[in-house]
Amino acid sequence: MENNNTDKKLTILWTNADPLTAEMMVFMYAEASLTYKWWEDVEIIVWGSTAKLVAENKHIQEKLLDIKAKGVEVRFCIACATKIGVVDEIEALGFELKPMGLPLTEVLKTNGKLLTV
Template sequence: MSEKKHLYILWTSADPVTADKMVFMYAINSMAHDWWEEVTLIVWGGSTKLVSENEAIQRRIQEAQEAGVQVTACKGCSDQLGVSEQLEALGIEVQYLGVSLTNLLKSNETLLTI
């Protein structure tokens, strides 16, 4: 069995401390220390609203992107919250993710849920 090289982080928590001290800390350090070759942060649910409203979290998104973390957001959530354009302006790829998440799960990809 080959070693997995891509980490997906499904971030649904609206808690800013969890975002800063777990989501971003681990994602950024994973790239900085080569723990994973690729890291994709999936913004979904409550985290969508947090990103749209919190400037400190927006700065952490930028830091993660600069470290090489791919950031994508659920379009269904962001459309319902009216923040899709705001997320796109932050360089976040906004797309429907239900099928993609299902495929990740069915493929046994490495998925960390927070």
């Protein structure tokens, strides 16, 4: 098996808008993964109603900004954020918004490591 970037990067597809799940699973695992070097790169794709949770919940915003500052890449699905009406709020926080369908498809097609929560 070829040792390439897919063996070193974890993508977390975050779709569950429960704040406890966000804090106790998504954020905790993403941060620990970098801290303990379980993965070289960790990215969170914020998809669906989770964008609304981030836009409306200051505590979740702070936690997500904190793990971003520690090296976790955080990207929001712009199509979802647009439909939910939270693009301005997400941009104001400094997060990246872009179409995420193709990047997610690439993770799947290249047998990347994907955790869906």
